[in-house]
Amino acid sequence: MKSKIECTFLLTSFLAFMAGCQNSSPSTADRQHADQADSAKYLSQPLVRNMYTADPSAHVFDGRIYVYPSHDVDAGTPQNAEGDHFAMRDYHVFSMDSVNGKVTDHGVALTVEDVPWAERQLWAPDAAYKNGTYYLYFPAKGRDGIFRIGVASSKTPSGPFKAESKPIEGSYSIDPAVFTDDDGSSYMYFGGLSGGQLQRWKDGKYDAKAPDADPEDKNAPALAPKIARMSTDMLRFDGPVQDVQIIDKEGKAILASDHDRRFFEAAWLHKYDGKYYFTYSTGDTHFLAYATGDSPTGPFTYQGTFMNPVKGWTSHHSIVESKGKWYLFYHDTQLSGKTWLRNMKVTELKHKADGSIQLIEPMEK
Ligand code: FUB
Numbered sequence: 477m478k479s480k481i482e483c484t485f486l487l488t489s490f491l492a493f494m495a496g497c498q499n500s501s502p503s504t505a506d507r508q509h510a511d512q513a514d515s516a517k518y519l520s521q522p523l524v525r526n527m528y529t530a531d532p533s534a535h536v537f538d539g540r541i542y543v544y545p546s547h548d549v550d551a552g553t554p555q556n557a558e559g560d561h562f563a564m565r566d567y568h569v570f571s572m573d574s575v576n577g578k579v580t581d582h583g584v585a586l587t588v589e590d591v592p593w594a595e596r597q598l599w600a601p602d603a604a605y606k607n608g609t610y611y612l613y614f615p616a617k618g619r620d621g622i623f624r625i626g627v628a629s630s631k632t633p634s635g636p637f638k639a640e641s642k643p644i645e646g647s648y649s650i651d652p653a654v655f656t657d658d659d660g661s662s663y664m665y666f667g668g669l670s671g672g673q674l675q676r677w678k679d680g681k682y683d684a685k686a687p688d689a690d691p692e693d694k695n696a697p698a699l700a701p702k703i704a705r706m707s708t709d710m711l712r713f714d715g716p717v718q719d720v721q722i723i724d725k726e727g728k729a730i731l732a733s734d735h736d737r738r739f740f741e742a743a744w745l746h747k748y749d750g751k752y753y754f755t756y757s758t759g760d761t762h763f764l765a766y767a768t769g770d771s772p773t774g775p776f777t778y779q780g781t782f783m784n785p786v787k788g789w790t791s792h793h794s795i796v797e798s799k800g801k802w803y804l805f806y807h808d809t810q811l812s813g814k815t816w817l818r819n820m821k822v823t824e825l826k827h828k829a830d831g832s833i834q835l836i837e838p839m840e841k
Contacts, residue, residue, distance in 0.1 A: 502528065502811055517840040518787075518810055522819035523579050524570065525811065530818035531600030531742070531792040532805040533653065537610070537633040541798055543570045543805060544603045544612065548817050557688060559671025561816045564598045567614065569634045575803055575822055585635030586612060586628050592641045594626060595619045599672075600742065600792055603633070604654040604662060604710060611710045612637045613652040613664065615672075622682060623673050625652045625666060627711055646704065646713050648682070649674040653794075654706065655745035655772060662706040663772050664713070665720060667699075668741030669759060674699055680717075689740075689759075694733035698722070701743045701756065703773055720754065721775035722767050730778060735761045737778055742792040745772060748802070748827050755782070757791045764793055764806070766833055782825070782833040789815045795825055802827065804836060 502525065515521060523529070528548035535542050544567065551563035566587040572579050588594050594616035601614040612628045612635065624643035630636060647664075650672040656662040667674040669689040676686040691699065700719035707714040722730050722739055730738050740759025745752060754776040755766045762785035767776035785791065788809030796803055804825040807818040826834040 502526070502817075515810070518808070518821075519836070519838045519840075520821040520823045522811055522821060524581070524820065527568070528812065528817045529568070529570075529820040530790070530807040531651075532807060532820040532822075533600070533602040533744075533794045534796040534803065534805040534822075535603055535605070535633075536796060536798050537605055540633075541572050541575065541796065542603065542633045543572075543820065544601050545570070545807075545820050546598065546600050546818075550814075550817060555816070557671065560597070562597060562599060562671070563816075565596070567598060567601055567612070567635075571634065574799060575801075575824075582634035585630075586614070586637045586639060588616060591616060591626055591628070591639040593618055593624070593643055594639075597623075599623075600651045602653045602794075604656060604706075605633070606656070606660075606662065606708075606710050609710070610635075610637075611654070613654055615650040615652065615666075616643075618643070622648070623650050624648060625650075625664075629711075640711060644711070644713060646680070646717055648677050649702070651741050651743060651792075653744045654710075655747075657747070657772050661772070662710060663745070664704050664706055665701055665743035665745055665754070666704075667701040667739070667743065669699065670740075672741050674702075674741075690732040690735075690738070694731065696732045697729035698732045698734065698738035701739045701754075718773070720773075722754070722778055723775050724778050735759075736763065736781075737765060742790075744794050746795045746797075746802075747772075749831065751831060752776070753795070753833075755793065755795060757793075762786070762789070762791050764791055764804075764836075768831065779832060781835065783836040783838060786838045787813075788818060790818070806838070808838060 529545040532545040553561045555561040569582045569585045599615045625647035628637035628639040650668040652666045704713040704717045705715045742757040744755045763781040764783035767778045769776040786808035793806040802825045811819045
């Protein structure tokens with residue numbers, strides 16, 4: 477019997493094949509799709525319309541909001557469970573004065589050709605600042621088809637960024653998110669199931685024959701996202717890669733079979749009112765979920781869903797404070813209707829007085 481993921485991929489692979497072309501900006505057909513779509517039913521509208529953008533990681537640097545998204549393209553690669561149809565080859569950086577302000581595209585900040593060790597698939601990036609330098613963290617597949625995480629640096633938040641010659645030693649899988657705490661310590665959270673290959677890593681070794689995503693024993697604990705402390709120069713891991721523990725309110729691990737609550741991909745960390753909020757996507761159930769803890773390294777106690785499914789398969793986000801309000805940057809497929817051609821969006825995120833996050837409905841019901 478095929479899993480829901482496989483069925484989704486099979487169903488859409490035919491559509492992907494039919495739609496295959498080399499364009500990286502919305503085609504006439506896509507624009508027509510957007511025109512026909514009832515944009516009123518979406519909570520927010522795309523921040524950028526002349527290209528496809530996804531996985532937006534937002535930060536405030538020098539009082540301005542900078543967004544580091546994936547740059548989705550239609551490379552004509554047939555859809556498969558490895559996620560090869562997410563065939564991105566460069567990054568653009570965007571910025572704005574405030575959430576409703578004009579969005580500036582700063583152009584190409586890094587291309588796959590600029591990264592000596594990478595061959596393809598520049599997936600969800602993140603950025604950080606320390607000691608006068610901006611760092612761009614990004615996953616990419618090497619020539620061996622294995623995802624690693626790289627780092628590139630720049631003296632300006634908009635780049636261009638210069639990549640290190642090798643991936644970060646000890647890194648693997650996808651979706652890096654770097655959080656710097658008030659004491660100056662920085663941590664990278666990372667990992668993603670299925671095409672993100674997290675399930676293939678055990679004790680620092682890669683096993684290409686591992687299950688598709690979750691462990692086969694459904695009573696086993698869910699696979700954990702990873703955390704590593706960053707070195708002071710922000711270019712290396714300063715210590716071992718460890719599990720991020722996500723537990724329920726009874727202190728038990730969330731199970732692999734609990735697809736509504738288990739971690740799938742897209743980790744993020746923000747600190748609010750002294751608490752650490754670890755947020756993530758549940759993947760095949762398409763929720764954005766959160767868990768809270770008293771330390772950046774966890775454990776984190778699962779609290780609930782804070783965003784219901786968007787249009788499109790993937791759900792990926794970041795959370796940032798700007799001018800006294802908190803915002804959720806996310807994406808959906810409003811402009812294209814295609815899983816792998818997404819558009820980034822933003823909406824306000826509200827923490828309630830009890831510390832919970834108000835549920836966000838991305839679509840009118
Ligand atoms: O953009 C490629 C992948 O899709 C990301 O790395 C995942 O988080 C999902 O959004």
